Amino acid sequence: MDRPAPPEPAIDPAALQLDGALQLLAQAGRPVPTGTAADPGWLQAVIDGLVELSSKDPLTGLANRRTFELALARELDRVARNGEPALLLVLDIDHFKSVNDTHGHGVGDLVIQAVARALLDCVRPMDLVARVGGEEFAIILPNCPSPFGETVAERIRRRVEATAVPLGPAGLPASDLHVTVSVGGAFAPQWVRSTPSLWIERADQQLYRAKAHGRNLVRLEPSAISPVSSEERRMLFDHFQAQEHE
């Protein structure tokens, strides 16, 4: 820290081995940057493409586990600083193994993609939906007041329940496949610096409860009792408003 940083070595893009990187981008269907390695911005475009590849789940396009964990840590910091309520939901497709066993892994993938779309449909742009495991998803909902938690989670559960995954030829509803999810959730502790693993663990415990109680259910951790009752709150605000209007 005390020493001046050594001068940056100049990068010679032409000397870099980028074949593997370009192949990956092409395979992922990402536009390979045009021009040559000598063009300004070309290397940055390759790096940007790789960053995007390594932050997303290839099957669903959702955030992957790595991105999710980064976002979770960032959200905890925010909640510790500004006290805004934030909800973490963890979801698991019920009886997914039997989908794979009965219909094959190709159908399993279709189901995962359909659930991913359903989840994206029910959240706000600021929320982060991630695929964190085979049939496991997680959603970070910043600034989600605790009375809304149950409503949001229930909406997601019902949305997935109503989603049809077409198996056979189009227009044959009989061949549609339906799946359900179990949902567990916990709010970030406000004003307290917690850890991502602890937050996940608390949400996971609720997911186990939802599974144990029969699946296709939502279970949220009962929120900590506020030291301020609604009567106290009302009295504070009554005074506030009365004096404002004087």
Added chain:
Amino acid sequence: MTSTAVAGEARPSRRAHITAITSGKGGVGKTFAAANLAAALARMGQRVLVLDADLGLANLDVVLNLFPKVTLHDVFTGERTLGEAILPAPGGFSVLLAGSGMVEYSRLTPHVREQLQAVIADIGPKYDHVLLDTGAGISDVVLYTVSLADDVLVVATPEPTSLTDAYATIKVLATTQSRRRVRLLVNQAAKPTDGRTVRQQLQAVVDRYVNPTLDGPLRIDLLGAVPSDPSVREAVQKRQLLMVGAPGSPAALGIVEAATRLVSEEQRTS
């Protein structure tokens, strides 16, 4: 819960008056108040130290535009001495900055407890006033830090969420610590009466819901009100302490008035 020093208790030797500065909600100007009160006290000839006790989310260094090489973190790990970590701040007071790397200390472990206690015991005899800039909210570290102080100053703005959180903090302090006096600094006051209004409404709810559960009533004292003032934002943008950049501004005068009250009360009681 650690018992707190009782006002009027005989002190073994002359040592600093320790004030913990806290707030329910973050972003109401807690660190702003700590730094500028310190500068105002320093101008009055007081020896002042501000300790950044917001271990996980310290931002006093940013407010003061300081880039410390040695921090409280190095003191906690035993790599540096306390003397090396105490820095002069613009405004004529001393600071002990938490710095980054303190996240591991944002939970109240016995180690953190011992370290905080040792640091505060060490600095006490060298200053007239020690201000502890605690974290927001009512985490166990905040409650512990407050328990080490002679007095607690709650910073709030006349805005419903800030009021609710200030009330929650006062209630928790009253019920978990034997504290019977809390000082209040109303920041971003829109009108001159806001300070008194906010104090009255907090006291009224405390009288109704908290005091009946206590062995003695809790009193909220208004230390001062800092008017809403564009100079505050200008100072922040210039990365300057308000007391240094705009010492004649209405907000700075509000701070000076609060600092004056802090010193005169302290002289009366000691």
